[in-house]
Amino acid sequence: MLTRVRRWGPGLLLISPSLLLLGVFVYGLIGWTIKVSMSDRHTAAESDGFVGLGNYVDLFTNDVNGRFLHSLRNLLIFTVVFLLGTMLLGLLWAFLLERGVRAEGLFRTVYLFPMALSFVASGVVWRWLMNSGQGDDAGGLNAIFGKLNLGFLQNPWWTDPEWGMAAMAVPAIWQLSGYVMALFLAGFRGIPAELREAAAVDGASTFQLYRRVLFPQLTPVALSALIIVGHMSMKMFDLIMSVSGAQWLTEVPAVYVWQTLLTSDYAKASAISVILLLLVAVVIVPYLVQTMRTERRS
Amino acid sequence: MGRMRRAAVAAVGALALLSPAACGGADSGADQEVEVFTWWADGGEKAGLDGLVAAFDEQCDYSFVNGAVAGGAGSNAKQVLASRLQQGDAPDTFQAHAGAALSQYIAAGQIEDLSALYEEWGLTEALPPGLIDNLSVDGKVYSVPANIHRSNVLWTNKSVLADAGVTAEPATLADLLAALDTLKAAGISAPLAIGKDWSQLMLLEAVLISDLGPEGFTGLWTGATDWNSPEVTQGLENYKRLLSYTNADRDTYDWTDAGKLLMDGKAGFFLMGDWAPSDFEAKGFTDFGYSAFPGNGDTFQWLADSFVLPQGADNPEGTKCWLKTVGSAEGQQAFNLKKGSIPARTDAVEADYPAYQQSAIQAWKTGTQVPSCAHGAACSQGAVEAANSAIGKFSSDQDLAGLQEAMSAAAAVGKN
Secondary structure, eight states, X not given: OHHHHHHHXXXXXXXXXXXXXXXXXXXXXXXXXXXXXXXXXXXXXXXXXXXXTHHHHHHHHTSGGGHXXXXXXXXXXXXXXXXXXXXXXXXXXXXXXXXTOTTHHHHHHHHHXXXXXXXXXXXXXXXXXXXXXXXXXXXXXXXXHHHTTOGGGOOOGGGOTTTHXXXXXXXXXXXXXXXXXXXXXXXXXXXXXXHHHHHHHTTOOHHHIIIIIIHHHTHHHHHHHHHHHHHHHHTOOHHHHHHTOSOGGGOOHXXXXXXXXXXXXXXXXXXXXXXXXXXXXXXXXHHHHHHHHHHHHO | OHHHHHHXXXXXHHHHHHHHHHTOOOOOOOTTEEEEEOSOOSHHHHHHHHHHHHHHHHHOSSEEEEOOOOXXXXXHHHHHHHHHHHTTOOOSEEEEEXXXXXXXXXXXXXXXXXXXXXXXXXXXXXXOHHHHHHHEETTEEOEEEOOBEEOOEEEEEHHHHHHHTOOSOOOSHHHHHXXXXXXXXXXXXXXXXXXXXXXHHHHHHHHHHHHHHHHHHHHHHHTSSOTTSHHHHHHHHHXXXXXXXXXXXXXXXXXXXXXXXXXXXSOSEEEEOTTHHHHHHXXXXXXXXEEEOTTOTTEEEEEOEEEEOBTTOSOHHHHHHHHHHHXXXXXXXXXXXXXXXBOSSTTOOGGGSOHHHHHHHHHHHHSEEEEOTTTTSSSOHHHHHHHHHHXXXXXXXXXXXXXXXXXXXXXXXXXX
């Protein structure tokens, strides 16, 4: 008995602080949030009336102006553009660097640097760059387009009611493409040279080499990149707050939570938070399951 | 033996990780300190607060502790305040817009009834009865207003108007529309400057005052006026028409950016509260005119900053002394001279104030008072937020029916 405790005891003791902290501050509070989201606590006053899934149903069917659906639509546009942008640019840069350029280290650093900034800092700069004024009132990028006689490129950026969120993704793409590039570059470097040599011996063209040999090996890397960038996108808050502030045009669920919380509507804010958590979980959980399986196999 | 040592190390490690969590929480100050929680961290607001503190130091034996939280036009402060109230760690007093914005604190029992103190300090006589009615919930008053701002003021750039040949001050909405057309014909493409959500809500409110009259307008927020009546529809249509004269990128503008359009001569008119002139003057622009919004007549749309006595304040006696200072003639003068607003008390000496404030003091005494929704006098915080969202949507899609429905829903928020 004592020997068995001796075997797992110290290990358990070592992880117990983090286990305890995680249990209380992550899982405990998730549970608490779910409880509040099912209550009728819409003001600062305490209230424990149980309404089941009522708050969730209201969000989808009964929100004024379809506000919650609008924020989901904004998030969808943002996420699609953000993911496509970072993946394509990241892959392109990694491909170029992998082909062998001079001063590779310099380029790597240059592309990776934006990631070191916080979204708040870059958001303030991009707020200015993406000034929506045009013609004589132009500022930022629009002014540069105007000076270069590229006036047709001037656009309202994030203030466009339909596709503004695509513009909002531009700073995010700028910031994280370098990170995706680094992931892909590591992926390329991890492919044994023998495979390339074998392909060359078999007479594969460069296109065939990438299409049939190298890209398939990058799938796990691409999946990791998608997950990492994807879950960041779902939770996007700071960038939007610093570019546009909280307002209808650019509202996403995370900003909506903040707005509702400011007015002490705890039940509604919790319900949105739980939906947000589920959205992120849909992306992350299958990935975790898959990783665990591969780890067990090896 | 090795096992034992490892176990010991593990135990120490566990304790080390837990200890910082165990010893959090700062001690509250001594009995002589009064923590005043505001979002007045810089500019004229900070100067006003300093003036108030000087008066407080003279009148009271307590020492002032500045609990200001900067940023986000008060939204950061409100967030911090909400969590402190939740934890039962209330500051000794905090700033809040007077009126319906306080309703959530009252409903939650977080602030105390001050009616008896109003009597004791003579505030019942010193403040206009209309204001006290507006501040009261079930016959009880919960806050002491430090100042009054007027929100329905139309600012003009005199030389822009003169160059375009607009000589008479517009007295009605029709006049204003005609003047805007004249300016447009003179080559000013967006003659009415405006900023994002809440400043658009202010314009909507001013138009509705013109179309419904003061009583009908106030009824919109109390439930006495139907949001779906044809008069309101008319008002919303007028608002839509006015919006077509404004800068198209309004949703990217803070009010100071919109004010700059007026200063730079890119616009002739600008609707904003009377905190605007101190910003104009700070930037060297003095060529401005002002009047009540056309069609508003002598209606004075007000908002006020006020202070409260939170339940469970550490030092309620000190807070009461602070509130007494805030309500006193000296305190209000010290505060308002610097902040650019006017005293809520009707016994202010006009001659002590600059020109604009003198006219505002007159108008406050003689005009019909209506509360502002955008600044929380008529609307709860939830209602303001919902209204801003509806206004922001309208700014991008111009859907009148949607606006009417959403505003109606917003006015009902927090009322149940």
